[in-house]
Amino acid sequence: MRPTVHDIAAEAGVSLATVDRVLNARAGVRSETRLRVQAAVERLGYVRDVAAANLAKSRIYPIRFILPSGDNPFMRALEAHVRQVGNPALRPGGLERVAVSLDCVPPLDAPALAAALIKAGEDEPAGIAVVAVEAPEVAAAVRTLQARGIPVATLVSDLPASGRNHFAGIDNMAAGRTAGGLMRRFLSGSRGAVAVIAGSLSLRDHRERLDGFAQALREAGEGLTLLPVLEGEDDPAKVEALAKRLLAEQPDLAGIYSLGAGDRGLVRALAQTKMPRPQAVVVHELSDHTRQALEEGLVDAVLAQDPGHIARSAVRVLRAFADGLVFDPAQERIRIDIFLKDNLPPARQALSDPHLPTGE
């Protein structure tokens, strides 16, 4: 049996209350007594039972998520996972005692986002998770929250200048480089033009992916020329128009890297074109559309980040910050998933059924 506060108290010859004061670094303990308690903790190898502590405190962690509204499938998937984490009945273990609330604001709207952040802070939540837009007023709002002692985590798109406590998302520079490396290998030897379709360069993740991609392609040297970036505002219709023009007007088009959203439009353009299709197409995020395009060979690789992991991780990390506890960076690292036709995960799974005695 693990030692408890009672064991510590007995070992140190003090009362429970004193042990508690020492464990929680509260004032009002003679330093000599403190040392005796600490020695007992060491000796017995005491580790606090966090679940019991939270139970006693009736502690709940109100965590607020702020996501972009709109029909970006990745953001909607993220929202679904946030809701699942917020639902006590569906919530996976390890995320106890959190009360999730959710606020959607128009995408790419910095003033609205800043306002939502400030408003979210007024409820004094234990933490705020936000998909950032890179703008001074947003950074200022984050700083204000932190000054008030509210930990902030950015999701998907970072805002390092704001001094946010944590970023839950992939290394987007590395993702861009990875896309570049894949494309180079997929095009090995051939020459031609490579196009990049972004959503908006005011999103830090898009800019970083672009930088990484350009860097990798530059290293390739060879015969690949990078066309000027196109911005489709993550809107399928706009992306479709851009892609159609690209396919029509760029006869030596060897590859397309779509680093934002709106891939539905890109896939439509690829499916409909009568021109020869580019040899390599790399896009971001797994959705019904990109999955199908991968299976049909319209797209060659999908780079992705797991929205479920991001939602869970943000909650775990914000909880840790709220309590000044440690977390495991390896567990919280969001991977750059590479999906090819061959390693697509199964479409969507429900919760497992409870174990039946028959083993069925």
Add this chain to the structure above:
Amino acid sequence: MRPTVHDIAAEAGVSLATVDRVLNARAGVRSETRLRVQAAVERLGYVRDVAAANLAKSRIYPIRFILPSGDNPFMRALEAHVRQVGNPALRPGGLERVAVSLDCVPPLDAPALAAALIKAGEDEPAGIAVVAVEAPEVAAAVRTLQARGIPVATLVSDLPASGRNHFAGIDNMAAGRTAGGLMRRFLSGSRGAVAVIAGSLSLRDHRERLDGFAQALREAGEGLTLLPVLEGEDDPAKVEALAKRLLAEQPDLAGIYSLGAGDRGLVRALAQTKMPRPQAVVVHELSDHTRQALEEGLVDAVLAQDPGHIARSAVRVLRAFADGLVFDPAQERIRIDIFLKDNLPPARQALSDPHLPTGE
């Protein structure tokens, strides 16, 4: 505030004990009373506080891991993560109240493994996690354990015929296909021979990877011919000897797929050869050696599974089986990670420092 058993009791006009009996499906409640309680549960949206329940029960989950001994770096990494999960001080959240114990048995030794399984069952653990060897006596041992009500999860290498409750590892057929797909693209157009180095075909994961790889290569058609499989027994020295011979005697060698362990030997052979190196080399599992080889360009892609995820997942799933609870298959799905030079994760991270008030 979430409703508690008290609220249910008041709402249904019964005592706490009766509520508890209904919630835990125990006998001794009139069916009319039972219905009243269930109605109250529905009405108030009650969800049991699992942490409090475990506290009350003083429930601990003894989980036993059985891993292969030896110097396979992946298995040693897995062992390190198992130990971390077993250490209350380092354990990440969500894995409370488990007591992990660990047993290493010689690799590829079915009788020893079966014996270890039976012995593990005698302590009546809440669950057993094992890296399986595919052999009848092992399957029989697993069935015996399950007959005694002990849930079993296989790790890394599966044993479906045993009826194990869960498999924590990648889809190895898909991994093989993925390797094949990558190799095909990396070799696009060129002709030549492709070699496969396995550890042992008595390991199901190795066989499955081989099948998937062969299948993907066959679909490729074209000019790639698959050489007869080499078995290196996951031993770096043997693998090195095999690889050296291969490089010397197969002038048209276009690619190598190493689907087992012992890659240290392969890398040495590649580094030392004077022959032209194969155009595409794909290996499994991230270790110091494979990481460095990737950075130096001796290896082109590493397929991997996250040992930390496997260790944590096995514990979560076995705990869920022990209690007859649900788990989230999406969270427990072990991904096929694809690492290229460009998306290598940082080498090894420690736990985060506790949050300091300064935000530093």
Add this chain to the structure above:
DNA sequence: CTGTTAGCGCGTTCAA
């Protein structure tokens, strides 16, 4: 400065 006591939400005696 230190100790006593009463819960947190739940499970489990034992008695009625």
Add this chain to the structure above:
DNA sequence: TTGAACGCGCTAACAG
């Protein structure tokens, strides 16, 4: 068939 009372490990009043 039902209920009252105690305890799990910890925290937070309130005394002393």
